[in-house]
Amino acid sequence: MQLCTISLFSVHGEIKSSNLNEFETSLTKIVLIIKNPHLELVIKNTGEILLNSLNIELPYENGNLTIFEPSTFYIIVKTNIGVKLEIQLSPIMQVYIYLESSYFDQVCGLCGNFNDKQVDDFIIPNGMFVQDLDTFTHSWRSEQTCRKVPTDVIDPCSINIQKDKYISTCPPSMTYRSNVYSCQPTCKSLSTPDISCRVDFTPIDGCICDEGLYLTPHDCILPMVYFNCSLEPVGSTGIECLNSCQNLNVDCYSNECVSGCVCPKDMLADGKGGCVPSDRCTCFYNDKIYNHNEVAKIGCNNCTCDNRKWVCDDQGALADCLIYGEGNYITFDKRHYRYSGQCVYTLVQDYCGNDLQNGTFRIISENTECSDTGSTCSKSIKVFLYDHILQLSDGQVELTDEGTVSESPFQIKNTSLYLIITTSNGLVLIWDKKTSLAIKITGDFQHRVCGLCGNYDGNSNNDFNTRGQCTVEDVIEFGNSWKLLPSCPETEIMVEPCEINPHRKSWAQRQCGIILSDSFKPCHSEVDPSSYYEACVKDSCACDEGGDCDCYCTAIAVYAQACLSHCICVDWRTPNRCPVFCDYYNEEGNCEWHYKPCGVNCMKTCRNPSGHCLSEPAKVEGCYPNCPEDQPFFEETSMECVAQCGCYDNMGYYYKPGDKIESCNNCYVCECTTDGIICEYNVSGILAERY
Incomplete structure (x- = not known):
């Protein structure tokens, strides 16, 4: 953690592999650096304490720092700049960092930015928000020589270190070998015999030069120069504090000077082994380096690298709330929770706060029990908009008009697996005709909505806002406040489904593991898979016998759709995993219908005979036809290609x-x-x- 607006202090943590398990890491050292006056406090997990490289005894106080040991387990550090550290030494080292409120929205690092918005905590030094844990953590390394280690999102109880493979990362132009039994060819050996080549030794493993290349100790690519720590004054820093485009805003803590190739003072390392002028820095995204002014596709946006920072076009992204499976909710502000109540609930409405009399819409859900574990699912959805009511239930849609407005505010698009409903006030609903519903709203509704989907104010910490406008922490209290029928049974604390059906847990983890696998790897940096995986396992454990596949298929499809909403298409279905049978729509002898995991671009339909679309509300997977030339129009109600389109009335009903x-x-x-x-x-x- 460090102060980002001005350079006042920074806190560094040294993390190393555990002595007991090389695949686990633990905190071994905490370093607090205060810039004025310069103080460098080092506290090791052994209990050793150094201040400006000198050992000190506790208690200690010098006007800037107060350090004491209230118990044998803890050391407390209090500063005069509003920073306090509580450091636990036993049984393992941990640190708790406390800041005064004056640092609100002023800090950055692995601890986040202290702005009460959890959704943007993963910000890297160049100001870009990422979802990938590896990218986020690696960007804040204090020593630039640290290698990037991938973080596996797995159940720690399932780790078996005996099965883990040994992995070694070699520098460029070198290759890992498990049986090195001779000396390496060096540049010096070309002119002078290398004595080390006469020494016999037991074969070892490690990185050696690729075939045809020679090892040289100081081979720097121009304009880089070799920095030799042994020739520099005490306290100098080497490549461990290399100034690069990726770490320009990150304070460096040097454990020891490391010799190597560095850039001239007026240049920065570009991340690709070279140097660039400080005003033409490269940009970093998804483990790839982009040159200044280079264009990349990030999510659904076209972005240009502009001196370390990405400048992206605005595609008018919508905020979305997701309700799916057995009581899984993701609010507009990205808070994930589970709630299993049996009643009719308000999902979202704009009859909130001071707008109780001026609201325009309300979306409610009827939740009923759907497994013997007590979990509930959304079985019926009703959308109230102006004087119209749209009901979604049992895979069907029904529209009624209860007022004087004759024209329907809904447009309904059927895509075989999903219904996409757009409304005249900017809402988009994506329903899988079962238990999954995505509600998308424009930025115009920010701070104006309430319900189980949260209040859409950018702060996920206050999403549990009750009907009485009280922010609570208990999910049951929050959910119960949005009941519409007082006669509904009381909601009880959910028992974990995998605890009720432990025999299903391993099967559920195996099936849902595809979310964490390489199949979805391109999406992991955009949409964090961990909560979707956990929901998939729990839903699969909760499913009754006979509904196994439907449960985990829905959970995986939800994550795939979340990826597709970020313009990342994953073709994950197979004949053995959640297949989709599009041949159902093909007449005998025809093969017009095919499964498309990425949806389709704008089609010629009876609603849009020109086939030109200014914008698509959403793309979804499903069965789509390739209409022949003599029947070029797709009619979505009957799900068939036609030569001549019929008519739509004011309520949106189709007639041939x-x-x-x-x-x-x-x-x-x-x-x-x-x-x-x-x-x-x-x-x-x-x-x-x-x-």
Whole structure:
């Protein structure tokens, strides 16, 4: 952690492999650096304490620091700049950092930015927000010589170190070998015999030069120069504090000077082995280095590298709330939680706070028990918008009009696996026709909504805001406050499904493991997979016998759709894993319908016969047709390709050419024609009205 706006202090932690298990790491040293006056406090896990390289005895006080040991387990450090450290030494070293409120939104590092917004804690030194844990942690290393070690998102109880493979990372132009039995060819050996080549030794492993290359101790690529610590004054720093485009804003703590190739003072390391001017720095994204002014696709945005920082175009991304599976919720501000109540609940509405009388919409969900573990699922959804009610239940959609407004505010698109519903006030609903619902809203609704989806104010800490506008921590108290029927049974604390059905846990972990696998690796940096994996395991454990596949298929599909919303398509289905049978839509002898994991671009449909779209509300996987030339239009209600489109009435219902249409005026008879809906006066037969 360090102060980012001005250089006042920094806290560093040294993490090394455990003596008991090389695959586990632990904290071994804490370093507090105060810039004015310069103080460097080092506390080791052995209990040794050094201040400016000198050992000190506790208690200690010098006007800037107060250090004491209240018990044999802890050391307390209090500063005069509003920073306090509580350091635990036993049984393992841990540190708790406390800051005064004056540091609010002023700090950065592995501890986050202290702005009460958990959603943006993973910010790297160049100001970019990332989701990938490896990228985030590696960007804040204090010593630039530290190697990047991948973080496996797995159940720690499932680790078996006997099965882990030994991995060695070699520098560029070198290769790892497990049986090195002779000396390496060096540049010096080309002119002078190398005595070490006469020494016999037992074969060892390690990194050696690639074939045809020679080892040289000081081979720097221009304009880099070799920095020799042995020739520099005491206290000098070498490549462990190498100034680069990636660490320019990160304070360095040097454990010892390390010799190596460095850039000239007016240049910075570009991350690719070379140097660049300080005003033309490279950018870093997803383990790849991009040159200044280079363009990259980050999520759904086109971004340009502008001297260490990404400048991205704004695609008008929508905030989304997700309800899926057996009581899983993700709020607009990205708070993940589980709630298993049996009742009708308000998911989101804009009848909140001072707008109780001026709201426009409400979305409610009827949750019913769906397993013998007590878990509940969303079985029926109702959307209230103006004077219209849209109900989603049992894979079907029903629209009713309870007012004077005749034109439907909903547009419904059927994509075989999903229904995509867009509304006139900017809402987008994606329903999988089962238990999964994504609600997307525009930035216009920020600070104006409430319900189980949270309040969309950018702060996930206050998402548990009750109907009475009280922020609580208990999920049951929060969920119960949004009940719409007081007669519903009381919600009880959820028992973990895998504890009720322990025999299903290993199967669930194995099936859901695809979320953490290489299949979804391109998405891990954009959408954190850990909470989706945990939800998948719990839902799969909770499913009744016979519904196993449906549960984990829904959970995996939810993560795949979250990836697709970030423009990352993962083709994860196979004939043996959650297959989709698109042949159901093909007539005998035809093969128009095919599964497409990334959805399709704008199609010619009866709603959009031109096939041109200004924007797509969402792309979803599913079965899609390749319509033939003689039937170029896709009709989404009947799910077939047609040569001639029919008509849509004001409520959005579709009619084929020649279909009779019921009129609100008994004196008229209406019919769908190639020119639209035509109504004729019932008595005289005179053409009276055309819509």
